[in-house]
Amino acid sequence: MFHKEGHKIIFITLVAVVAGCLLVDSFVSIYWLRTLILIALVIFLILILQFFRNPKRNTVLNDKQVVSPVDGKVVVIEEVFEKEYFNEKRLQVSVFMSPINVHVTRYPISGKVVFSKYHPGKYLVAWHPKASEENERTTVVVENNTYGKVLHRQIAGALAKRIVNYAKVDDAAVQGGESGFIKFGSRVDLFLPLNTNIKVALNQKVRGGESIIAQLNE
Structure with a gap:
């Protein structure tokens, strides 16, 4: 498919x-x-x-867990100050996609889309420290009553020349459902609450819609 x-x-x-x-x-x-x-x-x-392959993924819906929005390799896990939407500290988990990865972007949690914005920008290599703020990108925030708000940001890379974002404010997001697509190599950043229990490690390979990135601490 x-x-x-x-x-x-x-x-x-x-x-x-x-x-x-x-x-x-x-x-x-x-x-x-x-x-x-x-x-x-x-x-x-x-x-x-x-x-452009689009394999079927079996997402196990769970409001206490965040699934990976894309296929790729975890390249960043750190506490940062997110200044576009939250204006507070968050846990950032970034997944880098090579050109051979599936490039479908999926919703990391179910809930309501409360923010969706496109930013034109540069095409620095996706792993560049400033790529998250200076490259072409889209920012989407989904909120549910269990996990709160989770932000995922599609970031264009040196080869990616078009980001497609399907998320619109007030849309009903379904965990693992399609949120967008990035053409030819890129990265997706997740910004999670500080009380999140990260379930992945640096350089770990993850599958969009299936791999668990984080879950709420009980």
């Missing part, structure tokens, strides 16, 4: 690859060169298909 954000790009890529294969087969007479170009075209198509 492929994500709807990729349908147009997949179609254009497929047409271009087929046309390229026909042209190469017709006009390149050197066997090894023709074979090399055909293999490169097929690999390019496979990479595009892989990037």
Whole structure:
């Protein structure tokens, strides 16, 4: 299954690859060169298909837990001052996505969308310390009665040139449901209450909608 954000790009890529294969087969007479170009075209198509794949995820709904919004690797776990929405200290957990990861963004908790804002910006590499404040990004805050408010921020990277955000204020968010999509390499930051019990470690690989990032301390 492929994500709807990729349908147009997949179609254009497929047409271009087929046309390229026909042209190469017709006009390149050197066997090894023709074979090399055909293999490169097929690999390019496979990479595009892989990037826009949208596998089904089995989210276990739990208002006391925060699930990972994306696939990737945990690169930041620290206490920070979040100044866009909360204006107070929060626990930040950041997940970096490489171009080969699934790039669907999912709601980390169920609840009501109380804030959603897009920011144009730069395209620093996603792991840059200033990427969270200076890159193109969207900020979404979901609130429920159990966990309170959880902020997740999509951040464009050096290769990501478009962030898609589906969340609108007053929307009903379902944990693990689609919140957006980021095209070609990026990062997502989570900002959690200080009384959160973090359940992941640095460099741990996580799966969007399934891996538990944190849960409330009892």
